[in-house]
Amino acid sequence: MAEDNRELRRRRRKRCLICLLLLAVFKIAIILPLTLILMQTRTPKFRVTSAAFGAFAYSAADPSFDITLYAELALKNTNFGRFNFDSTTVYFSYNGAVVGSALVPGWTARARSTRKIRVQVELSSAGLVDRVQVKSDLEGGVLPLNSRAALTGEVEVLRVFEREKTAEMDCFIAINLMQTSVGYLSCQ
Numbered sequence: 001m002a003e004d005n006r007e008l009r010r011r012r013r014k015r016c017l018i019c020l021l022l023l024a025v026f027k028i029a030i031i032l033p034l035t036l037i038l039m040q041t042r043t044p045k046f047r048v049t050s051a052a053f054g055a056f057a058y059s060a061a062d063p064s065f066d067i068t069l070y071a072e073l074a075l076k077n078t079n080f081g082r083f084n085f086d087s088t089t090v091y092f093s094y095n096g097a098v099v100g101s102a103l104v105p106g107w108t109a110r111a112r113s114t115r116k117i118r119v120q121v122e123l124s125s126a127g128l129v130d131r132v133q134v135k136s137d138l139e140g141g142v143l144p145l146n147s148r149a150a151l152t153g154e155v156e157v158l159r160v161f162e163r164e165k166t167a168e169m170d171c172f173i174a175i176n177l178m179q180t181s182v183g184y185l186s187c188q
Contacts (some may be wrong), residue, residue: 085153
C-alpha cells in the first residue's frame with residue numbers, strides 16, 4: 001500500500017512537471033513572435049502630399065518669382081509605438097539654391113497613424129544667381145523645386161523602450177505657372 005502511494009505521487013509529480021513544461025513552451029511560442037513583431041521599429045515616412053498657392057507673381061522678362069506656397073506634409077508612422085519628433089526645417093530649393101523654408105514644430109505621431117502638418121512657405125528668387133536658367137524655366141511655364149528635410153525623433157516601444165529614428169524627405173515639385181497649380185509631385 002505504501003508503495004502504491006509512492007507510485008501515485010511519482011505519477012502526479014511527473015504529470016505536473018509535464019504540464020509545467022508544456023505551459024512554458026506554449027508561453028514562449030506566443031510571446032516570442034509577438035515580441036519580435038512589436039519590438040521591431042521602422043523609419044516613419046515623411047512627404048509632401050499636396051500644395052496650394054496664395055500670392056502668385058512671376059516675370060520671365062525680369063526672371064523672378066514670388067510665390068506663397070501652402071504645403072501639406074504627412075508623417076506616416078507604421079510602428080506600434082508613438083513617434084515623438086523634434087522641430088525641424090523643410091527647405092525648398094531651385095537648382096540647389098534655397099528659395100524658401102518652413103518650420104515644422106516638434107510633435108507626436110500616434111502609433112500606426114499619419115500626422116498631417118500644414119506649412120506656409122514664401123518662395124522667392126531674390127537670392128538666386130543663375131538668372132538664365134530661371135528665365136528659361138519661367139518661359140517654359142514650369143518651375144521645378146525640390147524639398148528636403150530630416151525629422152529626428154524617438155519611437156516609443158510599449159512605452160518602455162525608445163529607439164531613435166530619422167525620417168528623411170526628398171520630394172520633387174513641378175509648379176505649372178500657367179494654371180497656378182502643381183503639375184507633378186513625387187517623393188522618394
